[in-house]
Each structure stands twice: as structure tokens, then as C-alpha cells.
């Protein structure tokens with residue numbers, strides 16, 4: 001079996017998610033967005049798919065790296081192909097990003113799972129069929145009735161608990177919100193949520209990513225009093241020393257790194273430096289499913305959890321395969337948006353959650369996405 005083609009089709013779909021000037025998503029007016037579907041096909045007619053922002057898997061990346069490394073190769077040689085692509089990252093002057101690397105690796109895993117008629121989470125390890133989810137809110141905003149005040153965070157938290165969530169993570173206010181960043185407002189939102197949901201729901205804060213050490217310490221100390229479970233990305237993650245200092249000065253668990261590059265290599269340095277109590281990696285951000293599994297194994301070797309970043313089929317597959325991850329991050333959620341409604345190009349969502357707050361892993365082969373190929377075909381623009 002050999003890979004015969006790597007193709008990308010770009011299609012349009014309606015969305016009510018808009019990005020702000022810092023790249024964080026919020027609810028907005030319905031607009032037409034573009035998505036790319038990456039398809040890897042073999043000479044025996046087998047296919048694997050993944051979805052990515054079109055600019056991440058733009059023609060230069062597909063021609064100069066994906067096709068060069070993959071075409072003519074056996075898709076089951078996934079680890080070698082991933083390593084070959086990693087070497088191209090340096091060779092490409094980093095034009096081949098971790099995310100691009102991740103999406104092509106995800107499509108390889110999907111192809112392998114479809115070929116073997118097995119879900120990827122089973123191929124990876126098969127630790128569980130369902131996992132408790134935490135509701136991960138969108139960042140705060142200035143939308144009346146949305147997430148514009150501490151009370152609105154509290155009211156939304158009550159709704160999430162009624163929906164079945166056993167835990168909730170707040171993303172608080174960040175620029176371009178006029179009054180952000182504001183440690184006092186962050187603390188007020190956390191206090192309002194704790195007041196609203198009571199002592200038994202686990203709470204986490206994922207705040208402004210560029211606070212100073214002293215601001216992060218102030219917020220962390222307040223979270224300890226509110227019995228929060230973990231404190232996430234309050235400072236620039238490029239400064240590992242700042243996180244080692246913060247973790248040393250707080251009793252609440254400090255988790256990371258989420259947005260830092262460097263795959264499992266940077267995560268090893270964070271463990272060695274004592275820069276986190278819980279490791280973090282997401283399939284999309286850390287270069288794919290296999291490096292995410294490497295981070296989880298690294299964490300386990302040090303007696304640590306690895307809380308997997310982000311929703312979606314690839315991260316969910318990792319969560320289903322490992323023991324040392326307590327939650328699936330389900331989101332991002334907002335009072336104005338219906339998370340359980342699938343995107344137009346999917347027939348159903350990959351992470352359905354029951355009333356007790358458990359996400360059930362798909363038994364569909366591959367990554368488990370329920371793809372509406374007819375929709376994609378009729379809405380393809382390039």
C-alpha cells in the first residue's frame with residue numbers, strides 16, 4: 001500500500017463564531033467561513049481526512065512538504081513519516097508549522113483507523129469509552145447577557161451545571177475588551193462562579209496570557225481561597241522561569257504549557273524546571289496525535305497528569321487512550337451559542353455529552369468525524 005495523493009479542498013460553511021484582534025473567539029453575526037479538508041489517498045483507494053484552516057494547509061505547504069514526504073510511502077509508517085516532516089520544519093525555516101504538521105498527521109491516523117475499521121482512540125490505547133468533560137467558556141466580552149460581568153459568568157456557570165458539566169473553566173476578559181486585563185475583575189468572575197455553583201464543582205481559570213509575575217501571584221492566591229483546581233496560562237509561556245517561580249509560590253496547581261511550541265521537547269524542560277504541576281498539550285498545537293501521546297507518557301513517568309488542550313476528534317482520541325488525564329475540554333462555550341449543533345459539514349458532533357457530563361467516544365473507524373461529504377462537495381470553492 002502506498003500513498004498516491006495528498007489533496008486539499010476548501011469549502012464554505014456558515015458560522016456565528018468570530019475572532020477578535022487577539023485571535024480569541026466570540027459569538028457574532030452569521031457569516032460564511034472557509035474550512036479546508038485535507039485528504040490522503042492510497043493506491044488501494046483508502047482515504048484519511050482532517051480539517052484545518054485553509055491558510056495552515058496552503059498549497060506551498062502541501063506541495064513543498066506534505067506531498068514530498070508522503071507520496072509513494074506506506075501510511076502505516078506513520079512515525080517515520082512524522083519524523084521526516086519534523087525535520088522539514090527546520091528545513092522550511094518554520095514555514096511548516098506545528099499545526100500543519102498536526103493536521104497531516106491526523107489525516108494519516110484517520111486513514112489507518114478507517115483501513116483497519118477501528119477508532120483511533122482504540123489504536124492509541126483504548127483506556128476508556130467515556131470521559132467527564134469540563135465546560136470551557138469563551139473569553140469574556142462586552143455583550144449584554146453574554147459574558148460581560150462577573151454575574152453573567154455566574155449565571156452561565158449555573159446553566160452549565162444544569163446541562164451536566166462536573167467542572168467549568170473560565171476564560172476571563174482580555175483586550176480588546178475595554179477594561180481588560182484586570183486581575184480584580186478576573187477574581188470577581190471566579191468568586192461569582194464559585195458562589196453560583198457551590199463547593200463541589202471543580203473550577204479552573206485560564207486568564208490573560210501576559211500578566212506579570214506579581215499579578216499572576218495575586219490572582220493565584222485568590223484562586224486558592226476559592227478552592228480552584230488549576231491556574232492556566234496567566235503569563236507568557238515563553239518564560240519558563242516565570243512559571244517555575246509561580247509554581248514555587250502557589251499551592252494551587254499550575255498547568256502548562258498550552259500555546260508554547262516545541263512539542264514534547266519543551267514539555268520535558270518544563271517538567272525538569274518544575275514550571276508546572278500538570279502538563280498540557282493538545283493534538284492540534286503540539287504537532288499531532290503522536291507527540292501528544294509522547295507528552296502524556298512523559299507526564300505519567302513523572303507522576304503527573306497531562307490535561308489535553310482543546311476540543312475535537314484528535315484531542316478526544318488522545319483523552320480516550322490515556323489514564324493520566326482527568327477531563328475532556330469541551331468548548332468553547334457561550335450563552336449565545338449552541339455547542340451541540342454540528343457544523344454544516346458534519347452530520348453530528350464528535351463529542352456528544354450525556355446529562356451526567358460524560359462525553360462518549362465514537363466507535364466510528366478513524367478519528368470518528370461524521371463527515372457530510374455531499375455538503376463539502378457542493379460548497380467547495382477551491
Ligand SMILES: O=C(O)[C@H](O)[C@@H](O)[C@@H](O)C(=O)NO
Pocket residue numbers: 023024025136171206258309310329332
Ligand atoms: O483562543 C484561544 O487562545 C484558544 O481557543 C484558547 O482560548 C482555548 O483553547 C484554551 O486556552 N483552552 O485551554
Ligand SMILES: [Mg+2]
Pocket residue numbers: 206232233258
Ligand atoms: Mg488554555
